[in-house]
Each structure stands twice: as structure tokens, then as C-alpha cells.
Amino acid sequence: MKSPLKLKRNPYSKFPLGVYLLLVAVIVVFFVATQGRISPSHLMNIVRQAAPTGIAAIGQTIALLVAGLDLSVGATMSMVNLVSASIMMGNPGNILPAVLVSLSLCAVIGLVNGYIIAHFKMQPFLVTMAMSMIIEGGYFIYTKGIARGDVPSSFRVISDGWIGFIPVAGIIWVAIWAALSFTLRKTVYGRKLYLTGANPTAARISGIRSEGMIVSAYLICSLLAGVGGLMLTAYIGTASTGVGNDYTLDTIASSVIGGTAFSGGIGTLEGTFPGVLIMTMLQSLMTILGISTAGKFLTQGIVIAVMVAINQMRQGNRN
Amino acid sequence: MLTGSVRRQVRQAVPAWIILVAIILLSSLFSSSFRTIGNIRNFVTQSVVLALVAIAQANVLFIGGIDMSVSSVISISTIFVALFSYDSTLGLVGSIALALAVGALTGLVNGIGVVRFRIPAMIITISTQAFLKGVALILMPSSGGRVNIAFSSFMRNRVGIFTYAAIITFILYVIFYVMYHYTTFGRRMYAVGNSPLYAAQSGVPVERTTVITYVVSGLVAAFAGIVLSTRISTGNPLVGDSYAMDSVAAAVVGGVSMNGGVGSVVGALAGAVIMTLINNVINQFGISPYYQYITKGLVLVLSLLIFQLRRRRSV
């Protein structure tokens, strides 16, 4: 047991400096691997590319904070891609209905996930995994197996637009991140979320409606997966079946790099942000090595296993 | 034979068997194409792989864990067999040994992750799943290779409606049934699944039991992959993907508890056949195969819900 006198600060209010150092290290590796042929505009392109994951990862972190897990993030993103593209059909006038329909579907998914998990006390991974199967089935039936739709260029601006040097996608990502980061740190809701996640029983005894908090976390998670799906649609510019599916593990990996624990109540969005960039850069490195698809899975697997093992050991040392 | 807790565990499988028989009877009644001998033969062949994976999954569920890495183990096994078995017998034996070794190694990593690093089973097996999928994609970016013809035709030999693969699967079920219910190791597994803490207090070596259980699951999953390769005759880095979820669903439908310590492999068999049957029936009735996803998802959620509600009432 460590000395109780030593000041132990709250991992949640602490700025996750280590992750940013790791990010710098990864950038250096990236720089060396590309033999210095990397410019700031390359980096900005990586930000643009990372935005869909980044937004969905914010939601995943919030689900993890209530000791949950959302494995339906990827399927949700795929669904939003197919649904929104098929509604837009290249017509800028249809953008609004496409967005509204997509996000409403996401809201339903989130509410169902949250309700089943909170009310019936079922394991989150099973519920969300089953949900992911149902979503996949749903969009297959909707598209009859053929992805249709056309993304108008006025919608693609949210991904490939630039304001001077800064990509629009980056601005949207940072704006959402800042808003939720503020919510988690500075609002009553954020506090209650952490309290519920870290100890739902104690939270309930302190009068917090834990069930509602958990449902809201899954709702936010699904909605952000939906926004991520829209960003992804704008990024690739077409409808493509199953395009979001591999994002689930990316969002989890990004969260755990950023120090979010599976036990709930521990983690920050300030950590998830560089976590996403690290994951994206590692995968870009894999592409440089010529193993882009395989590399994606390799990095996901190694990063999750190693980071969780490290987190668990650190927590184990505390007790 | 059914003494003590064995009776209780096996009884969990009864509803699944009743449902299975009911589905078969109803389908035979309403679909003339279902009841053809060709379809039934086909259906038995289809069931084999999932039935094998269901053993692997039920195995870890009994000790209160879960194994999502079975899917990638299956895929990578088909790749090994397809890459190395074609030319020679030596290559065949070597490739099978390699596949089994990788399966066992994966199980070992999973087990150690759970026991030593206290990583939740779901998380460590998802990680090894992703990692192995990456390795599989490097070895074989898309479907390819050739499986030893002698081997695959051997496995496709039939006795009546049963292929050799089906018969081997059945023998494995008998072996595992005996192991779970009539050996000391099986008893340890159920004890760990019931309560690792109390099991340890009663002198059960919890950590060792856990690791061995994951290794056994890895081996069985690898074997399932080998059998699958003889059916598709090639290797494929993605062919195993759906088996992770399907095997969990099969086990749960078969009355295996997600909380550990309850259920029997007898039920997992019924569950695996039911899950395969759902696909088959959907095909036979000309329903869009896309409904399979929704049906499977719903079957899983509903059986979990029923289990959870039943457990609540008994508490």
C-alpha cells in the first residue's frame, strides 16, 4: 500500500499530459517514417480524415464513463451513410431531411440500448452487439443490398471544405469536442455522469437517477455516432455498404489510449482527442507500410490490449 | 447418469430442444423443399461449423467469460490450411498443427489477459480478434489458396446423411459432455463460473482452470476453422467473422448462462442447430436473407432477456 500522505489527484480533473506526449512521439515517428516529406497540410488532412472517428469516439468515451460500452457505433455510422445518401440523392434541398431522419434513427437506437442496459441490467456489450446486428439487417433490407444515393457537393463541404488553412471537418470536430468537454467538466449533468459511472449504487443513494443518466449516455453516444456517420458520408462522398463497421474498435481504442477505463467514471475527453489522432496516425503509418486494412486491425488489437492492461495494472497498484 | 447438478445443467437445454423439434416439424409441414433429403443433408453440413464453435463459446461461458476471438481464429485456420496443405500430406499435417497451435496460443493470451492483467474477457478477446484479423489479412488479403483435395473430400464423405465432419463433431460433443459433467476438470469449471471467490475458498485452482479453458476454446475454434476450410476449399480472412456473435447466440439460446456456471453443451448443440435452421428456413421460404441479421439479433436479445427475467424472479 502506498503512503496515504502522498497526494493523489483525481485522474478526471487532471489533464492527461501523457497522451499528448505520446501524440508528439507518434508525430515524430511519422515524420521519420515519411523521411520528412510531411507538411503541416498533411497533418491537417489527417485531422480531416480523423474527424468522423473523433466525433464518434467522444460518444464512446461517454458510454465508457457510465461503465458501459457501445459496440453498435460502427453499424450506426454505416446506417447513417446509407440512409442519408439515399435521401439526399444529390439534391442539396434534401440535406436537412436527410440529417434529421438519420439522427432520429440514431436517437431511437441510443434510447433502446440505454433502456435495455439500464433497466434490465444486461451486459452492455451483448445488448449493443445484438443491436449492431439488427441495424445491419435493417440497412440491408432498406437498400436491398445495393448502396444507392448521391452526396451533393454542398454537403461534402463539411468534410472537404477549408477555411483558410483549417479544414471545416476539424472545426466541427473541435466544436463538438469543446462543447461536450465543457459539459462533462463544468455542468451538473457532467458531474452526475461521473458519479453514476464510478459507483451507480452510491449515486443512487445520493438521489441521482442512475438509470436515466445511463440512458442519456447511450443516447449521446448514438447521436454522436450519427454525426460521425454524416461526416464520414461527406468524406467518402458516396453510399457504401458497411463503410462504418470498422470504426467501433477505433473509437474504443482512442478512448482507452486517452486513459478512459472500462470500470466507469474514469476518463476524459481531453484524453480521447489526442487518442483519436494517435490511432489515425498509426493507421496512416500502416498504409505507408503497405498494409492499410490489415494494419487497421493490428493497431486496434494491440492498442486496446496493451492500454487496458496498463490501465488495469495501474489501478491494481492503487488498491 | 444424470445425478447431482448434472441433471440441473442438462435440463437447461430442454427448451432449446423443444423449440428445435418444433421448428423442424413446422417447416417440414409447410415447406416441401425443406423436407427433401437434399436440403436436410445440406442443412447438416451447414450446421457443423457453428456447432463446433458453439462448443468453444459454451466452454468459456461456463466459467463466466466470453470469447470473441473465435471468429478470427476460424478465419486464420482456413488460411493456414489453404496455404500449406495442398501439395503434400506433410503440408496437410503441418498446416493443421499450425492452425491448432495458433488457436491454443490465442487462448493462452486471452486466459493470461483475464487472469494476470484482469482485463475483462470481452475486451481482451476483442483485441485478439482484431489483431488476428490483421494477421490474417496480411497472410491472405482476400479469399484464396487451395485446400488439400484428399482432405476435403475425406471430410465430405458421408454415412447416411452425416458427413465425416458431422460425425467428428458429434464425437467431440460426447467427449465434451463427459468432460463437463463427469470429470474433475469440468467440475472445477462450473465452480469457477458459479463464483470464482467461493471456488477458490473451496480449493479450486481458479487461475489455472481459467487459462486452460481459454486454451481449449482456442483449440476447438481452430478445429472449426479447419473443418470450414474443407467446406469452402479455400482460405478466407473474413469467413469467420459472423461466428463470434452466432456462437454466443447459439450458446445462449441453448440455455447457457452469460453469468457462468449454468448450462450444458447439449444445449449449445441445439442452439447452434436452431441458429443454422433460421437461416435455412429463411432461404427455403424465399425471404430476403437480410432478415437473418435482424432475426439473429432479436433471438439473441430475447433469449438474454428471458434468461435475465427468469433469474430475477428466482432471486
Added chain:
Amino acid sequence: MQQGRVIVEGRNLVRKFNDNVVLNNVSITCREGEAIALVGENGAGKTTLMNIISGGLKPTSGQIFVDGEEVKFSSSLHARSLGIAFVHQELSLLDEMTVGENIMMSIEPRKGIFLRQKEIHSKAEVILRDIGFDIDVNRMAGDLTPAERQIVEIAKAYSSSPRLMIFDEPTSSLNQAESERLFAFISRIKAQGVSVIMISHRMDDIFATCDTAFVLKDGEFVFSSPVADTTSDELISKMVGREFKTAYPPRGTYDSGRIRISLRNVCVGDAVRDVSLDVPEGRIIGIGGLEGQGQRELCRALFGIERFSSGDYLIDGQTVRITSPHSAIRQSIAFVPDDRKAEGLVLPLSVEENISTLVLDKVSRFGVISRSRLDDEVAQGIQELNIKVQDPQQLVMYLSGGNQQKVVFSKWIKTDPKILYLHEPTRGVDVQSKLEIYSLVRSLAEKGVSVVLFTSDMLELIGLSDEIYVMYEGRISGHLKGDDATEEKLMRFSAGVNELDKEAVEC
């Protein structure tokens, strides 16, 4: 009773939890065929001593000898392999296995790798019959009654052929006839040379079975005597009469005469039966008794964690239906739970977050927390209760038990409650913090807060309460004014002496 070979001996055993000394320099000797009654109040260190003797807990210092040789137990399994078996009070059976399989777990008869299922059950049956009970070995452990579970647990311990068997209140879930059969079993194993230690609160049990009485008080050895040479009055007088190490605040002066809470024939399942009592404004009402007599269920139902199955619950004369902690808090009720780590605190978070849990709405506007107002509230809470922290951002998991408990109190006081339910409020708390908590509770009462104190610490009960109710088997077995209460009287009510008489008449 000094004959017989010594089987197990503990010498100068000390056990500290952080700075709390729970066992101080105790030596105990167990001889072949001797039954020792280990007595003392709650918290006297009995269970700690037995855990050390049976390998479940390592002593801070001191030695243990088995057959004259010093051993250091690595686990309770190690101790069991040396013939020491502890039948715990909290029972650890595997619910999805049969009685027989539980009893024979990890010592199953086998043939090669195969189990002999029939033999497992027949052997278990023999063991149960040896003990003197007839439970179907094929039943699932999950389906057993508490009494049956207790017996199976004993059988499990006995199956390893121990030479020292330790029982922790074995009769608490048994009826009269079952207890007698258990005592007969204990006499039989004594005759076979097995040594027995029994922790018990029931004097009858002790005089029926034991040879030697061994009294602990405040973690120290105070008295030992052959049972034949002592009386229950003497034993009670030795175990009570703890020095009032703690100075209690003076009794309350607040007296408005108004009744704040009334309970009329409330029940919680079978655990609480027909309890009626009144709690006036500004008074501290203590609820005592041995552990597990329904106090826990009662206080949890009062705070809405459990539900009353019948009866009326009135606050200020109005019937209230409190169905969740949330609704309780709306009625200005505060609650300090007994399990600080699981329910009182959110351990992975900071002192600030824990203290501010219930004032978030007060220090925020449109849901946004005002940093400065939050800091003020927290700083005030820390200062008010004299909580020792370097920084409000410190994690509560690193605080001492006393400071943790003050954080819990601080959190609840911030709601300005009218009613305060306390459940074991000073368990695992150092003496200094105890004192501070006592005066805090009294000062709250002086401001008109109605306090209900559920505690198994008898001194605390007497020292703090204006009125005391004692619970026994879910009912109120006694009601005393705080000034009239003595440990002897409370002991009587707690042991259900009156109740037992009544039962005898009914039978």
C-alpha cells in the same frame, strides 16, 4: 481442563488495520478435545482472532504454532490442509451445485480424471448424518434455507477431517432442535479429540457445549475460566464494562414535544415485523441489537432503498410513500449507509466531487457549475468537519476511514436535512474522528434534526441515544430511556431473553 495435547496455539497476536488496533497481544491455546467459547461484544476482535488462527488474515505480529511448530499460513486453504477449518458466518456455497457436490468440492472421490458422482453424494450423505442432519444431498445449494446452508457449510468444513473446528455464531440461523443436534455433534467430535472454538453471543449455547470461556474486550484478552466455574452474569460483566474511552457529548436539551417520524406496525418482508415507534424532533433515537435482527432492512426501507411491505410511515403527521432515495431526499431525509466504500462514497473520485454531490443544483445556474461557489461550499464542508485533506482534489480512496466518514457526513449535512438516518456511523473510524462525529450528531439534534441511530456498538448506543429500541428477530424486544440503559439490560434484550421465554411458553 489443562490436559490434552496442544493442537493450535496463537502467541501474542496483534492485528492492525491502518492505525486501528483491533487485536492487541492475544494468546490462545486449543487442546485436543477442548471446546472454547469465544465471547465479547461486537467489535471486540473475535472474528479477527479466528481469521488469523484459520489463515484468512495475516497477523501484524505474533506467532502461530500447529503441533508445536511455528507456521505462517499462506491462505485459509493452507490452514485447512493442516487441519484447521473455519465455518464462517457468511456462507460461501456454490448455488448451482448440489449439496453433495458442495460438501465434497475439491476432495471428490475420483477414478482417474473421472468423478464418482454416486460416491460423492453417498459420502456427503454420511458426513451430514455424522453431523446429525438429514438434508437431501441431491438438492441444489441455491434452494436451501439459511439454516440448511449453515449445516451444509459445517459439513463442508468437517469433510476435510479437521482437528480444530471454528464456528462463528453457528446457531444464529438454527432453531432450538437444530441447535441441540449441533451441540450433540460438537460433543461427539470433542470425544474424538477434535478441538473446537465457538464464537457465540448466546449464553445457553456456551454452557451447553463449551469447556472454557475466553473473553475478549476491545481487542484485548480480559478473562478466561473453565465454564463450570463461572456464570453467565460473570461472563457478561467481563465482556461489558468497557471503559468509556470516548467522551460522549451531553444529552440533548431540545424538546419541542413534536413527533417528527411515526412508524405504525411496519414490516419489511419477514425481516422486520410490526415495528412501531416515534421519533421526536431534535432527539437521537438509537436502534440496537445483535447484527442481522432486521435493523438493516428497517433503515433501508426508511430511506426508500427497500420497500415496507405493510404498515404506515408518517413524517410530521403525514403518511409518506418513500420509494427511492431520490424521494427520501425530497422529504429532507439524509442517510449515512453502513458500507462506506460501496454506498457512501464514490471511491475513484475526489473529495470535492463527493462532498458536492448533493449541492450541485445549489451552486449552479442553468446547469453550469459556478467554480467559485462550488469551491466555497467544499472548503466550508472540509473546514466544518475538520476533514484532513491536502487538497479537495485528493481522491477519497486514499483518506483514512475517519476522514472518509466525515466526507460522507459533510455531503449529507449540506442538504440541511430534517431527518438523519445513521447506519453504523463510526464503523472503522478512529477514536478522534468518532468523537467529532458524536458531537456533530448531537449538535445537529440540538438544531432540531431528528436522528435515528442504527448501531451494533453498545457503548455508542448508550452514550449517544436519548431513547433506545432493541431489535430481536425483526421485532422490538425492548425500549429504554438513554439514561436508564446499561449494557447488561441491552444484552438481555439483544439476546432475546424475554422473547425466548415467550417462545418456550408457546411451544
